[in-house]
Amino acid sequence: MPLSQLSFDYPCANTLRLKLSGEWLIRAVLPSENEVLTQLAGNKNITRITFDASEITKWDSGLVSFLLNLIREGGRRNVIIERQGLPLGVVKLLELALKVDEKNIPRKIEPEGLLERVADKLLAFCSGALAVVNFLGEITFAFGRLIAGKAYFRRDEFAAIVQRCGAGALGLVSLISILVGMILAFIGAIQLKLFGAQIYIADIVGIAMVRVMGAVMTGIIMSGRTGASFAAELGLMQVNEEVDAFKTLGISPVEFLVMPRVLALIIMMPLLTIYADFMGIAGGFLISVNFLGLNPVEYWHHTQSAVKLSHVWIGLTHGLVFGIIVAVAGCLRGINCERSAEGVGAATTSAVVSAITSIVVATAVITFICQVLGV
């Protein structure tokens, strides 16, 4: 296959002629326009470039791209590029490529000075924070209407959401909670065995699961499972203009779409937390009795005496708070989703990340408050 070749001659003092020959195909190695620029740099008298393309056997957009770069560079250096010697198809493609009228590109409304730019960023951050507060306000308002019996949403859809984020999550919550209970038992055994106090594994597993771990693990599972699902569902509705259709009918998307989801998790998260507590205790029990040789009755009695009602309330508080966090993060990201496939992906990821981060922060805050209050 004859390769693309580029050679030069000077028909007159101010003119550089480019002789193009061979196959100028995108899949081959093509000459660079830098070779031409080197010629221009070496001869400052050149104000015109012409072409002899009579020996080109095949060409595609590789040639057009080469010429386009050359034309743009020529424009910058005030060198006239004459296209007459080029194949007709190439000339038409170049006209098309050069037709992009920069006047038609929308002008961005942006501040010019440094101070304005900083202020713009600050305002963007504030408006983002305000949007979150506004969203929380709208949810609160929707719950107010629910309490007043004025909220409008579909009961059957609410029941389906409750079923999806409650019973539908039992399998995963069981697996993770049993495993966490087992892990706590094994870790407790490493240290307590040194003192012959393995029976206190029951206390560690019971208190840890009921007070915090059951709720935290359930919250993390629900972030990945339900929070992501809320964000994707609402995000796709945003993309398909379904959310706009609610707004133009005067129906609040927060009341119709968000409030039932938040309510569903407010109801189901504490219940799932209690379930996770039992599963975790069962996991610890299995390991302690079968692998660490503890008496099952004694283990059960120790668990009963260690786990106080205050631990249960603290665990339920964690569960309730995490439920609100997961639902709000998922719905907020979904409702504010950009109208593209990428936007739905980003909203889903953001919902999971912000929910898990908020859960960890909320755990720290609740633990600190409990410490201060002495419970």
Add this chain to the structure above:
Amino acid sequence: MDNKPQSAIEVRGLDLSYDDYEVLRNLNFSVNQGDIFIVMGGSGCGKSTLLKVLIGLKEPLKGEVLYSGVNFWAEDESVRQDLMRSFGVLYQSGALWSSFTLGENIALPLQLYSELSSAQIREMVELKLSLVGLGGYADFYPGQISGGMRKRAGLARAIALDPGIIFFDEPSAGLDPLSARLLDDLIIQLRDALGATIVIVTHELASIFAVGDKAVLLDAESKGIIAEGKPKDLLAGSKDPRVIQFLTRGEKQGAAL
């Protein structure tokens, strides 16, 4: 006696942006009661952004939109919500709520904003579906019907409350020529039957000439209106090469290649 037709919509000095980009400025036009009004223009000229401003989904940078004399964007949220209930909107994708059946999609606005009983709502749903040629499809979900049928079902929902103004966003987009023609005929029939004012945002020439009483042509370069009038008059009488080029698909004056 003043025979001047009454304006259903009046737009004054409207500036619009999309994200941080200014797309249109100083728009002025009015839509007469009962007219089919076309907003046309090439891709990216700001047609859909203008529609969003007209239907209350996006606030303009400045300017006024008046509905029967009421300055929409200067009013309180509650007044705007009331006005929005007098609109019907057919979105480009149909925007049917995917977890609802077609019947439930149409019934929802009736349940919310009418005093009809459940039986009357069912009858009304069947009527609206029949008006768009989808009688008997009330129990189908949007995912179970074709794109053209989804558009018609979206139209049935848009006319659920017998709105005074119906907005259409690219109604013929993605439809085969026959379905597009049927939808155009349906738009005229509904206008005649309901007496509604209709605003259509489109660049489909066949639809523009088939249904338009009056049109404005938006231009991305000048960021404004470059022609206003009856589509056929614009084609016959306009001296502006941009208008002729748009209305003849570039076949006259200045086709690029």
